[in-house]
Amino acid sequence: MKGFRYLEGVATLELSSALCIGCGRCVEVCPHQVFRMEEKRALIADRDACMECGACALNCPAAALKVDAGVGCASGMIHEWLREKKLPGLSGGGCCG
Amino acid sequence: MVPPGLYAIGTPDAQAPVVVTANYKMSYDIVRRALSGRNVWLLVLETYGINVWCAAGKGTFGTGELVRRIEASGLAQAVSHRRLILPILGAAGVSAHRVKQRSGFEVVYATVRADDLPAYLDQGGTATPAMRELRFNWYDRLVLIPVEIVLAAKPVAPVAALLYLGARLFWGADAAAATALAFLGAVLTGIAAGPLLLPLLPGRSFAVKGACAGLLYCALLYALAAGVRWGGAATAACFLALPAVSAFYTLNFTGCTTYTSKSGVKKEMRLGLPIMAGALGVALIIVIAGRLLV
Numbered sequence: 001m002k003g004f005r006y007l008e009g010v011a012t013l014e015l016s017s018a019l020c021i022g023c024g025r026c027v028e029v030c031p032h033q034v035f036r037m038e039e040k041r042a043l044i045a046d047r048d049a050c051m052e053c054g055a056c057a058l059n060c061p062a063a064a065l066k067v068d069a070g071v072g073c074a075s076g077m078i079h080e081w082l083r084e085k086k087l088p089g090l091s092g093g094g095c096c097g
Numbered sequence: 098m099v100p101p102g103l104y105a106i107g108t109p110d111a112q113a114p115v116v117v118t119a120n121y122k123m124s125y126d127i128v129r130r131a132l133s134g135r136n137v138w139l140l141v142l143e144t145y146g147i148n149v150w151c152a153a154g155k156g157t158f159g160t161g162e163l164v165r166r167i168e169a170s171g172l173a174q175a176v177s178h179r180r181l182i183l184p185i186l187g188a189a190g191v192s193a194h195r196v197k198q199r200s201g202f203e204v205v206y207a208t209v210r211a212d213d214l215p216a217y218l219d220q221g222g223t224a225t226p227a228m229r230e231l232r233f234n235w236y237d238r239l240v241l242i243p244v245e246i247v248l249a250a251k252p253v254a255p256v257a258a259l260l261y262l263g264a265r266l267f268w269g270a271d272a273a274a275a276t277a278l279a280f281l282g283a284v285l286t287g288i289a290a291g292p293l294l295l296p297l298l299p300g301r302s303f304a305v306k307g308a309c310a311g312l313l314y315c316a317l318l319y320a321l322a323a324g325v326r327w328g329g330a331a332t333a334a335c336f337l338a339l340p341a342v343s344a345f346y347t348l349n350f351t352g353c354t355t356y357t358s359k360s361g362v363k364k365e366m367r368l369g370l371p372i373m374a375g376a377l378g379v380a381l382i383i384v385i386a387g388r389l390l391v
Contacts, residue, residue: 055188073352
């Protein structure tokens with residue numbers, strides 16, 4: 001995204017180009033222009049721009065894309081950790097109401 | 098909340114385009130306003146009053162609800178074509194090929210913003226790169242801050258009260274009020290100043306950005322509130338604890354941004370939370386030691 005870059009080398013996005021059928025759906029759904037089409041195959045042009053929303057993997061009809069998708073939200077994650085550890089936390093999950 | 102179902106904008110016929118949105122009142126209003134004066138079908142999904150992006154993340158703006166709503170609304174009888182126009186940010190919840198398999202309707206993801214829909218339709222269903230791009234400008238961040246302050250108030254108020262009572266017990270009313278106010282200021286710095294100054298603050302890590310904002314706040318406080326009279330222990334504690342509090346709240350803003358990833362936030366938390374907790378602990382030890390030794 002213009003003017004904003006997040007941490008480098010953390011995104012879990014993976015593309016298996018052997019499985020790619022070149023439909024271009026990933027280019028269509030990605031709001032951060034992570035993908036580019038080259039010779040009728042998709043390629044990852046900017047992995048560090050990936051926010052791991054999961055739209056590309058969910059919409060890839062060839063299942064060529066994998067990403068550990070989720071919302072990057074600190075308070076949501078703290079609540080999740082508390083739940084996993086079965087510790088009583090504050091109610092409500094923060095982000096997105 | 099808008100009841101889910103099929104709505105008509107203008108007088109759409111069987112060939113009119115079908116636009117899909119969430120039943121968040123604001124989403125619905127923005128889409129309706131953007132498309133006023135046109136003849137378009139609007140299919141509103143049940144997202145329990147939540148916007149498209151957040152509902153897609155939760156899965157309520159999703160494949161299942163879309164297929165269900167197509168059937169329940171009788172869309173197949175209202176239109177002769179089999180094409181749905183979805184917002185790009187809805188793609189995180191909807192699987193286009195599964196919708197096609199289950200309902201026969203083809204899904205196209207049009208634009209990020211509803212305001213670009215008229216131009217998209219006029220261009221025969223093609224989006225320019227600008228229409229597909231997320232933005233996050235100063236105003237976008239500003240409007241989020243009041244909500245964040247309200248959300249933070251619940252856990253912050255008891256902590257501020259506890260700080261006040263604790264400080265009052267050992268140092269008296271004036272110091273207690275100053276402590277509680279300094280803490281609230283650090284929270285506000287993390288929630289408001291951090292996000293607003295986001296591109297100006299150094300680094301990519303939100304925790305680092307927040308800590309920098311906190312340090313700046315601390316320096317201002319020191320300069321404006323006669324810091325030379327605070328004493329060594331209180332000064333050291335302030336410069337340790339306040340930036341840690343600001344760092345936490347700016348890190349928390351990652352939940353509101355449109356470019357931070359789960360893996361990135363995880364990494365920041367793994368590294369940052371122990372440092373923040375450590376800074377708070379050391380600050381506490383310093384003020385207690387200062388009290389006992391002096």
